[in-house]
Amino acid sequence: MIRPVEGWFAKVGRSYRVTLEHAGALGMLSWDTLVSIATLKVRLKDILTQLHIMGVQSLPIVFVTATLAGIVTSQQGGYQLISSSPQYILGTLVVQSVVLELAPLLTAIVLVGRIGARITAELGTMVVSEQIDAFKSLGRDPISIIAAPRIIAGVLTMPLLVGFANVIGINAGMLMADFDIGLGRETFLYGARLNWHSWDLFYGFAKSVVFGLFIPVISVHMGLRTRGGAEGVGLQTTKAVMFMILSILVIDALFPPLLLQ
Amino acid sequence: MISYKNIHKAFDIPVLTGVDLTVETGEMFALFGPSGTGKSVLMKTTLSLVVPDLGDVEVDGLSVYEGPSSNLEKIRRKIGYVFQHAALFDSLNVYENVSMGLPEDEISRLTTAELSRRVWETLEIVNLEPREILSKLPSELSGGMKKRVGIARAIVGRPEILLWDEPTTGLDPINTAAVERLIKRLSTELEVTSLLVTHDVEGGLQMCDRVAMLSGGTLRFVGTPQEFKDSPDTVVRAFVDRAAAIAALDMAVV
Numbered sequence: 001m002i003r004p005v006e007g008w009f010a011k012v013g014r015s016y017r018v019t020l021e022h023a024g025a026l027g028m029l030s031w032d033t034l035v036s037i038a039t040l041k042v043r044l045k046d047i048l049t050q051l052h053i054m055g056v057q058s059l060p061i062v063f064v065t066a067t068l069a070g071i072v073t074s075q076q077g078g079y080q081l082i083s084s085s086p087q088y089i090l091g092t093l094v095v096q097s098v099v100l101e102l103a104p105l106l107t108a109i110v111l112v113g114r115i116g117a118r119i120t121a122e123l124g125t126m127v128v129s130e131q132i133d134a135f136k137s138l139g140r141d142p143i144s145i146i147a148a149p150r151i152i153a154g155v156l157t158m159p160l161l162v163g164f165a166n167v168i169g170i171n172a173g174m175l176m177a178d179f180d181i182g183l184g185r186e187t188f189l190y191g192a193r194l195n196w197h198s199w200d201l202f203y204g205f206a207k208s209v210v211f212g213l214f215i216p217v218i219s220v221h222m223g224l225r226t227r228g229g230a231e232g233v234g235l236q237t238t239k240a241v242m243f244m245i246l247s248i249l250v251i252d253a254l255f256p257p258l259l260l261q
Numbered sequence: 262m263i264s265y266k267n268i269h270k271a272f273d274i275p276v277l278t279g280v281d282l283t284v285e286t287g288e289m290f291a292l293f294g295p296s297g298t299g300k301s302v303l304m305k306t307t308l309s310l311v312v313p314d315l316g317d318v319e320v321d322g323l324s325v326y327e328g329p330s331s332n333l334e335k336i337r338r339k340i341g342y343v344f345q346h347a348a349l350f351d352s353l354n355v356y357e358n359v360s361m362g363l364p365e366d367e368i369s370r371l372t373t374a375e376l377s378r379r380v381w382e383t384l385e386i387v388n389l390e391p392r393e394i395l396s397k398l399p400s401e402l403s404g405g406m407k408k409r410v411g412i413a414r415a416i417v418g419r420p421e422i423l424l425w426d427e428p429t430t431g432l433d434p435i436n437t438a439a440v441e442r443l444i445k446r447l448s449t450e451l452e453v454t455s456l457l458v459t460h461d462v463e464g465g466l467q468m469c470d471r472v473a474m475l476s477g478g479t480l481r482f483v484g485t486p487q488e489f490k491d492s493p494d495t496v497v498r499a500f501v502d503r504a505a506a507i508a509a510l511d512m513a514v515v
């Protein structure tokens with residue numbers, strides 16, 4: 001029974017090669033974006049449009065996710081802590097969970113759905129309808145016209161949305177703690193302050209910047225590789241969403257060993 | 262003049278396996294072939310929209326793949342490309358779409374009034390009423406109108422060479438006839454070189470000085486329309502007969 005093993009190795013080898021290809025292409029795309037920013041080929045108007053779509057229009061859904069995250073953490077924390085630990089620990093728990101993990105991660109997942117999928121489908125449609133070819137045939141650079149504004153807007157928007165999610169999540173958790181176990185605002189904030197490191201905030205924002213770069217870079221990259229009609233667009237969008245979610249979870253797992261010792 | 266030299270291109274399977282073809286300056290040239298044989302791929306190698314695995318393209322003596330990269334920029338200015346499904350930019354209106362056909366430096370050189378006049382005139386050339394459609398988005402246009410806007414975008418920069426990828430496919434007979442007249446007129450009035458990929462064999466034979474047929478990765482036939490009709494090659498014969506049958510069917514439906 002050598003064959004299955006061989007087949008397995010071949011598969012691993014192939015996915016390794018595919019991964020390297022993707023990684024190389026992602027690097028190139030980020031580089032091309034930097035070059036078009038440096039050479040001032042990106043139009044401010046395009047960036048502003050994307051900032052509006054990614055930032056302003058994401059506020060409602062980010063509000064809802066952050067509220068729920070704060071409420072759930074607060075309730076579950078309250079349930080676990082109630083007898084054994086001092087109640088103000090709940091303030092620590094909610095704030096740390098929201099700032100370090102929940103706000104960046106959930107906001108990123110929401111943006112994958114709202115922005116990533118949209119970018120891949122949009123660019124995929126432009127590929128299969130030959131609009132990307134048309135840009136090139138007219139001597140225009142699709143990277144600086146289409147890719148760069150989305151990538152720049154992603155990097156700028158994500159930390160702002162995460163900051164917004166932090167505020168909402170913490171406040172929702174604080175209200176819930178009061179409602180649920182009668183933990184007052186003062187005590188909650190006392191607990192939050194007791195174990196607070198400014199580094200945590202930086203850590204959360206660093207994550208959000210990386211997510212904010214990866215989501216548009218991956219979605220643009222996948223969109224530009226779309227083949228084969230409307231069906232291809234659907235297929236590629238699904239693939240891109242999987243790719244983005246996996247990357248985000250992997251990056252998220254890499255953060256503690258790198259930035260929290 | 263466009264010279265394709267030994268063009269090879271494979272995707273998952275080989276598509277082009279050594280295509281040599283020269284389209285002379287001022288010529289109207291039609292390229293036939295069953296669908297999926299690589300006609301679009303060949304045409305796209307002219308502007309490096311598809312990069313061949315092997316071979317080179319020369320446009321007026323400028324090499325696309327073996328020369329300096331500035332060649333491509335020069336070549337792009339010489340060539341207007343009419344895409345099969347028009348490939349209009351979804352988010353831009355007709356005015357913006359057509360003006361994209363001009364190089365960036367030319368746009369910044371023109372005043373708004375000059376640019377506007379240029380777009381206006383070009384839309385009139387393709388028999389569109391500028392006043393009615395300038396501010397429309399592509400999604401608000403019919404198929405025939407989209408094609409014409411696509412043509413307008415390709416010719417607004419006054420190219421010396423036009424590449425037409427199935428400009429009449431999917432159009433009704435009236436629009437087909439109109440677009441064919443337009444191609445003919447542009448080719449004679451503007452004295453451009455035209456390379457035309459088309460399913461409409463009858464139309465292509467009528468309009469063009471020379472024709473070729475792509476089949477099995479290489480050119481199966483290159484010659485005049487008369488030679489094409491008289492060709493003893495069974496593959497060419499089968500193609501001509503099938504095209505005639507389809508044309509007859511079209512007529513019957515109408």
Ligand SMILES: Nc1ncnc2c1ncn2[C@@H]1O[C@H](COP(=O)(O)OP(=O)(O)O)[C@@H](O)[C@H]1O
Pocket residue numbers: 227272273276294295296297298299300301302303
């Ligand atoms: N970008 C691409 N990636 C993969 N395959 C492609 C690509 N472009 C074209 N092909 C394949 O090349 C073949 C020729 O395509 P095309 O030139 O569009 O045919 P046609 O002669 O109908 O214009 C088809 O099998 C098509 O699937």
Ligand SMILES: [Mg+2]
Pocket residue numbers: 300301302345426
């Ligand atoms: Mg084609």
